[in-house]
Amino acid sequence: MKLTKTLFATTALTVAAGLAHAESHGMMADSMTLVSWGGAYQASQDKAYAQPYLEMHEGLTISWDESSNEAVAKLRAMNEAGNITWDLVDVVASDAIRLCDEGLAMEYDPEELLAEGDDGSSAEDDFGELIVSDCFIPQIVYSTTFGYRTDMVPEGVDAPSEICSVFDLETYPGKRALEKRPINNMEWALLCDGVAKEDVYDVLATDEGQQQALDKLATIKDDVIWWSAGADTPQLLADGEIFMGSTYNGRLFSVIEEQDQPVAMMWDAQVFDLDGWIIPTGLDDAALARVKDFVKFATDTQRLADQAKYISYGPARASSAPLVGQHAELGIEMAPHMPTDPNNAKNTFLYNYEFWADYRDDIDAKFQAWLAQ
Amino acid sequence: MSVSDIVITSTGKKDPSFTIPVIAAAGAFAGIFVGAAQGSTLLGIVGGAILLAILAFLCIEKLGRDGEKMARWGILALFAVGGFAFGAVAGLVVGLLFGWFFGWFIYWIGFNRYRAHLVPYLTPGQVLWHYSFRVICGAIFVFLITPIIVVMPLSFNAEDFFTFTPEMLRFDPEGYSLKHYRDFFTNPEWTSAVWNSLKIAPVATFISVSLGTLAAIGLSQSHVPGKRAIMAILISPMIVPLIISATGMYFFYSKIGLVGTYWGIVLAHAVLGIPFVIITVTATLVGFDRSLTRAAANMGANPVTTFFRVQMPLILPGVISGGLFAFITSFDEVVVVLFIGSAELQTLPWQMFTGLREQISPTILAAATVLVSISIVLLAMVEMLRRRSERLRGMSPG
Numbered sequence: 001m002k003l004t005k006t007l008f009a010t011t012a013l014t015v016a017a018g019l020a021h022a023e024s025h026g027m028m029a030d031s032m033t034l035v036s037w038g039g040a041y042q043a044s045q046d047k048a049y050a051q052p053y054l055e056m057h058e059g060l061t062i063s064w065d066e067s068s069n070e071a072v073a074k075l076r077a078m079n080e081a082g083n084i085t086w087d088l089v090d091v092v093a094s095d096a097i098r099l100c101d102e103g104l105a106m107e108y109d110p111e112e113l114l115a116e117g118d119d120g121s122s123a124e125d126d127f128g129e130l131i132v133s134d135c136f137i138p139q140i141v142y143s144t145t146f147g148y149r150t151d152m153v154p155e156g157v158d159a160p161s162e163i164c165s166v167f168d169l170e171t172y173p174g175k176r177a178l179e180k181r182p183i184n185n186m187e188w189a190l191l192c193d194g195v196a197k198e199d200v201y202d203v204l205a206t207d208e209g210q211q212q213a214l215d216k217l218a219t220i221k222d223d224v225i226w227w228s229a230g231a232d233t234p235q236l237l238a239d240g241e242i243f244m245g246s247t248y249n250g251r252l253f254s255v256i257e258e259q260d261q262p263v264a265m266m267w268d269a270q271v272f273d274l275d276g277w278i279i280p281t282g283l284d285d286a287a288l289a290r291v292k293d294f295v296k297f298a299t300d301t302q303r304l305a306d307q308a309k310y311i312s313y314g315p316a317r318a319s320s321a322p323l324v325g326q327h328a329e330l331g332i333e334m335a336p337h338m339p340t341d342p343n344n345a346k347n348t349f350l351y352n353y354e355f356w357a358d359y360r361d362d363i364d365a366k367f368q369a370w371l372a373q
Numbered sequence: 374m375s376v377s378d379i380v381i382t383s384t385g386k387k388d389p390s391f392t393i394p395v396i397a398a399a400g401a402f403a404g405i406f407v408g409a410a411q412g413s414t415l416l417g418i419v420g421g422a423i424l425l426a427i428l429a430f431l432c433i434e435k436l437g438r439d440g441e442k443m444a445r446w447g448i449l450a451l452f453a454v455g456g457f458a459f460g461a462v463a464g465l466v467v468g469l470l471f472g473w474f475f476g477w478f479i480y481w482i483g484f485n486r487y488r489a490h491l492v493p494y495l496t497p498g499q500v501l502w503h504y505s506f507r508v509i510c511g512a513i514f515v516f517l518i519t520p521i522i523v524v525m526p527l528s529f530n531a532e533d534f535f536t537f538t539p540e541m542l543r544f545d546p547e548g549y550s551l552k553h554y555r556d557f558f559t560n561p562e563w564t565s566a567v568w569n570s571l572k573i574a575p576v577a578t579f580i581s582v583s584l585g586t587l588a589a590i591g592l593s594q595s596h597v598p599g600k601r602a603i604m605a606i607l608i609s610p611m612i613v614p615l616i617i618s619a620t621g622m623y624f625f626y627s628k629i630g631l632v633g634t635y636w637g638i639v640l641a642h643a644v645l646g647i648p649f650v651i652i653t654v655t656a657t658l659v660g661f662d663r664s665l666t667r668a669a670a671n672m673g674a675n676p677v678t679t680f681f682r683v684q685m686p687l688i689l690p691g692v693i694s695g696g697l698f699a700f701i702t703s704f705d706e707v708v709v710v711l712f713i714g715s716a717e718l719q720t721l722p723w724q725m726f727t728g729l730r731e732q733i734s735p736t737i738l739a740a741a742t743v744l745v746s747i748s749i750v751l752l753a754m755v756e757m758l759r760r761r762s763e764r765l766r767g768m769s770p771g
Contacts, residue, residue: 033716038731065716066727081627085715231733238534259533 028290029087031061036090038066039231040254044310045090045139047328049298052306056297060290071095075104075280084282087291090139093132093274094353100135105278107134113292117319118301126301126317130274132353137299138276138316140307143339143348144184145270147237147252148244151262163269163347164192166244167220174243177233178217180226182367183356184246184271187349189216191269197347201355210363214370226371237263249339253312257330257337267344273351276316312337385485386433392483393429399478400425403471411459425475433483445476462544521745528553528738535733553739563736566724573635573720574703577642581699584643585650586692590684592651593658604651611648615708618645623712633715641709646699653698657691660766690762694755701751705744 034050036042042064050062067074068090078084091099099105110131114123124131130138146166153159157171165172166188178185190200190209193216203209217224225242227233233247234255249270255261277299279291297303304315305323312334315321324335335341339348400421408417432444449472456468481487491500531550532538540548557563588607592600610618622641623632631637661684669679685692707722714723721744725737 035716038727040732063716066731069730077623081624081632083627083630083632085633229730231731235534235536235733238532239536 027286028293029284029286030059030290031063032087032287032290032294033063033065033085034088034090035065035067035071035086037068037230040311041250041313042066044307044313045298047310048307049294049303052303053294053297072098072104075099076102078280079104079282082282084280086280087283087287088295089278089280090275091278093136093138093276093351094356096136096276096278097133097353097357099278100133104281105135106281106283108137108279113137113295115296115300117317118323119319121319126319128318130316132274135278136274136276137278137295138274139299139304140275140313140316141272141340142275142313143249143267143270143272144179144246145249145252145339146244146246146266146268147233147255147263148266149237149240149242149262150264152240152243159264160244160266161268163188163266165266167192167216169220169223172243175223175225175236175241176220177225177227177236177242177245177247179246180228180371182213182363183351183360184349185217186210186213186363186367187271188269189213192216197349201352204355204363205359210366214366218370234259237261249337250311250313253337257327257332265344267339268347269349270339270344270347271349271351272339274316275313308334308338312339314338314340386437387483387485389430389434392433393426395482396429396475396479397422397426400475403475407459425479428475429479429483432479438480438484441480445480448472448476448479463542524738525742525745528735528742530735530738533734535735535738553735556734556736557739557743560736562719563721563724563740566719566721569718570704570721573638573642573718574700577639577646577703578696578700580639580643581646581650582692582696585647585695585699586654586688588647589651589654589658590680593655593661607651608648610645615645619709619712622709626713632713633718635718637713638710638718638720641713642703642706643699645706645709646702649698649702650692650695653691653695654688657688657762661687690758694758697751697755701748704747 034045036045046064050064054060054062065086071089071091072095075084075086075089078086089105096105100107110123110127114127114137116123117126119126127138130141132138146160146163148160150159152174154172160166160172166176186204187200190203190213191197193212195203195209195212204213225236225245227236227245227247230248230251233242233245234251236242236245237255238259238261244266249265252263252265256263256265277295279288279295283291299317301317301319302323304317305320305325307313308315308320308324309326309328315324321340324338326332327334336343339345400423401418402421403425404417404419404421405414406417407421408414411417428448432440432448436444449469452468452472452475453465454468456464456466456471458464460467487504488495488500491503495503526541527535527537529549529551530536530538530541530553531548538548542548591597592604592607597603619641622644626632626637626641631640665683665687666679669683670676674682705722706720707726710720710723711726714720721740725740728734728737
């Protein structure tokens with residue numbers, strides 16, 4: 001009698017434990033909210049990652065929230081309210097670093113979370129130094145560079161091919177569009193004021209250097225239209241409002257190849273930056289299991305290479321580069337349009353995360369004060 | 374015979390020393406715009422003044438009133454040909470408008486017609502003010518309406534930018550397309566946004582109208598203590614900055630699990646709509662005769678029957694116009710939705726807001742045009758109801 005009871009109890013316990021186990025590890029949520037930037041970029045992610053994943057998993061729903069722009073603020077509010085409604089968030093690397101520091105993004109182990117490269121390399125080697133933070137899962141390399149109207153190049157002058165044309169109002173008259181923040185603009189200004197490329201950040205760390213950059217920018221200030229959304233410069237170029245303007249290279253690709261506008265790229269001194277996923281902290285087990293499964297799929301070699309069919313951003317895995325093919329609709333080779341293509345990457349900068357993490361507040365304040373003068 | 378046909382002051386030919394400078398000045402003013410468009414403002418001013426002075430002299434002094442018809446057609450043709458020479462089809466349209474206006478203007482000034490409908494004893498200063506006032510009102514109207522009008526042709530753009538392309542300005546059919554409307558009506562992002570808005574707004578409106586009407590009736594009773602304070606609290610969502618309400622709602626709704634849910638948005642929008650209903654219904658109740666409810670009670674009707682059979686039909690116009698405002702509030706609202714909403718419940722304004730920030734696509738203009746049309750229809754309905762209720766209560770002659 002006693003034995004039966006004991007047996008019965010242990011069985012019940014085992015079953016219960018098994019159920020609990022299944023609930024915490026085996027079950028995955030059947031809906032997922034991904035946060036991204038909207039537009040062509042989000043469409044490329046949807047086509048390359050989300051649609052194939054949905055085909056493999058029946059009954060799953062994926063919703064997109066176009067809130068990456070204010071992801072940091074919204075994640076803070078969600079954390080405060082104790083109600084995380086996002087499962088996976090696309091942010092630029094600098095935002096990922098901030099979120100990681102504040103504990104709002106989850107740290108992960110690349111070897112466990114990410115798939116091996118197609119060529120057999122470990123995930124950590126395949127992404128290499130692009131994993132700039134313990135929370136950041138890199139997807140793409142993009143660059144901020146200039147585009148110009150080919151029909152507004154003055155007669156008898158060569159088309160602008162180097163960064164200092166931006167500051168040369170005599171040879172290239174016309175309005176310019178620059179981003180309304182110091183990052184990139186300060187570096188370009190110093191480069192064109194005679195500072196050697198390797199000294200740029202040393203100079204920019206000093207008060208005099210910052211003033212020097214602002215003074216250089218002041219020489220073209222009257223001819224600058226300041227932009228804040230990635231869509232602004234393409235619109236201004238299409239309007240003929242400006243002669244040249246900086247924006248993300250994928251936006252310029254779409255203006256030139258998809259919208260057929262008389263615009264050309266000036267790759268010189270393009271600034272590389274990274275974009276990728278972070279997983280918010282505080283997800284429940286089922287949601288987390290689903291997200292991990294999705295991330296493993298969406299960042300494998302083939303998926304990252306597939307994304308380049310829809311937008312001209314370089315895949316973050318070294319092993320994806322040889323697989324980059326043709327544009328899905330236009331049928332043109334995508335490799336020559338990648339910012340990482342050797343022809344385009346003759347003179348480049350990599351966004352200096354450490355420098356800007358240390359100096360951003362200070363230089364931002366000076367830049368905004370200078371803008372208002 | 375309409376009012377504008379009544380001649381109060383007799384008219385006759387004015388002295389050319391007055392008319393020709395005035396018309397030349399008008400020509401110079403129009404010349405600013407033509408000149409600026411063609412490259413030289415100064416040339417435009419001088420050219421416009423000389424051209425109009427000559428035309429005024431010919432029409433008033435040589436052709437006179439007998440040749441009016443011919444003169445006006447002549448001016449129309451002249452401006453049309455000139456406009457076409459400068460700017461093809463678009464120039465032709467502008468030229469026709471200018472030609473029609475100046476033909477009329479020369480005779481209006483030249484033969485003192487501007488005094489015809491004014492009383493004879495007005496001084497020149499008063500006459501000038503009479504017309505300046507109308508021009509200023511017209512200018513304000515144009516200033517308010519132009520931004521709304523200008524997006525409408527752009528929504529038919531064949532390109533993916535907010536730009537009047539050269540093809541559009543030439544009225545070339547190639548420059549126009551319905552593709553943004555097609556995108557708006559077929560792209561699941563937009564259709565699901567419209568669908569979500571249509572699921573949320575009517576329910577929010579229904580709650581606003583029910584609660585708002587009851588509150589207004591209650592507050593119109595004379596025996597309610599602290600009426601003003603209660604009223605102020607109920608109307609506060611209209612006065613408190615929306616971003617503050619939205620933040621408060623976000624944190625409160627998070628605690629009770631309403632954030633990102635359908636009912637969360639409906640409740641939030643109902644709160645925003647209630648003040649509109651209270652205000653319109655309270656205004657209607659001012660003209661409501663309380664003895665009618667007492668009479669109904671006297672005849673044995675209970676309060677509920679009295680409300681539905683006597684009071685409700687009489688205040689219905691106020692209730693409906695309040696409901697329409699509540700509907701538009703919910704349908705156009707973006708701030709609260711950005712806080713309370715979720716990716717699955719994107720409403721139309723949310724979609725427009727995020728779309729405009731990340732990609733400037735004219736699909737937004739197509740959506741805006743559709744929304745503006747809906748708003749115009751709804752507001753026209755409100756106005757018709759208001760007039761009907763005024764007529765019923767004998768407050769306007771009809």
